[in-house]
Amino acid sequence: MMVWDHWDMHSGIIQHFVFSIQSMVNIIKIIKTTLVWVVLLSSTQVFSQSGTVKYNNEAEMSYYYSNIKENYPEKFKKIQHFATYEKKMMNLINYKLVFSEHQSIFKPIVKNNEEKMILTTQKEGGVYYKDSVSNYFNTIRRSETFDVQLAEIKWEITSDSKEILGYKCFKAIGHKIDIDSSESTSKIEAWFTEEINLSHGPMGINGLPGLVLEAHFDHYHFYATEIKFESHKEISKPVEGKSIDENQYIKLIR
Numbered sequence: 001m002m003v004w005d006h007w008d009m010h011s012g013i014i015q016h017f018v019f020s021i022q023s024m025v026n027i028i029k030i031i032k033t034t035l036v037w038v039v040l041l042s043s044t045q046v047f048s049q050s051g052t053v054k055y056n057n058e059a060e061m062s063y064y065y066s067n068i069k070e071n072y073p074e075k076f077k078k079i080q081h082f083a084t085y086e087k088k089m090m091n092l093i094n095y096k097l098v099f100s101e102h103q104s105i106f107k108p109i110v111k112n113n114e115e116k117m118i119l120t121t122q123k124e125g126g127v128y129y130k131d132s133v134s135n136y137f138n139t140i141r142r143s144e145t146f147d148v149q150l151a152e153i154k155w156e157i158t159s160d161s162k163e164i165l166g167y168k169c170f171k172a173i174g175h176k177i178d179i180d181s182s183e184s185t186s187k188i189e190a191w192f193t194e195e196i197n198l199s200h201g202p203m204g205i206n207g208l209p210g211l212v213l214e215a216h217f218d219h220y221h222f223y224a225t226e227i228k229f230e231s232h233k234e235i236s237k238p239v240e241g242k243s244i245d246e247n248q249y250i251k252l253i254r
Contacts, residue, residue, distance in 0.1 A: 050233030145241030
């Protein structure tokens with residue numbers, strides 16, 4: 001009788017031990033499943049969100065004054081103070097990119113009439129709008145509104161990387177392709193992050209597998225200073241203007 005009691009006791013201990021192990025396995029499975037869902041939901045949340053990126057611009061001398069300085073040095077001496085003033089004002093102006101999954105709009109944050117006046121002298125001055133079918137900048141010249149269709153950019157992504165605002169970014173070199181000649185017209189250096197997998201950037205820069213947080217081209221140098229995510233950000237198209245390409249626009253403002 002004592003043998004059977006002893007066996008029953010050991011059997012009960014074994015059953016309890018097996019049950020405990022099975023419970024632990026089930027708990028581990030639940031924890032793993034929960035963690036997977038948390039990661040997936042977090043990723044989806046980032047990609048489905050809209051938001052705003054703020055940029056500083058460390059501008060160099062504009063093409064207009066650079067061209068005069070190079071080709072007409074005596075004339076430049078007389079207007080150098082204007083070039084210095086323009087550069088100073090351009091560096092004070094901040095910009096913002098408002099984006100959603102398929103839309104973005106890039107524009108200056110104008111704080112006073114002085115900044116507004118400086119922006120009207122820039123050939124790239126205007127509001128840059130992008131959606132799933134369009135990429136243009138909207139500007140007013142000679143009392144008429146134009147939608148300037150931006151040229152395609154051919155990209156080469158490099159292995160160079162660095163961190164910007166906590167995001168790992170990769171360097172890409174782009175070349176704008178002339179609509180008429182199919183030749184490269186200008187070089188762009190962009191730093192983008194795949195962690196925000198949305199193809200938007202300052203001044204209509206797009207076509208990369210991630211958000212552009214730093215860009216260098218012509219006399220512009222944009223640096224992201226803040227990223228703020230917001231759900232359901234409303235983005236409205238600019239007032240529709242006359243559609244022209246970049247070549248037509250350059251001829252217009254000369």
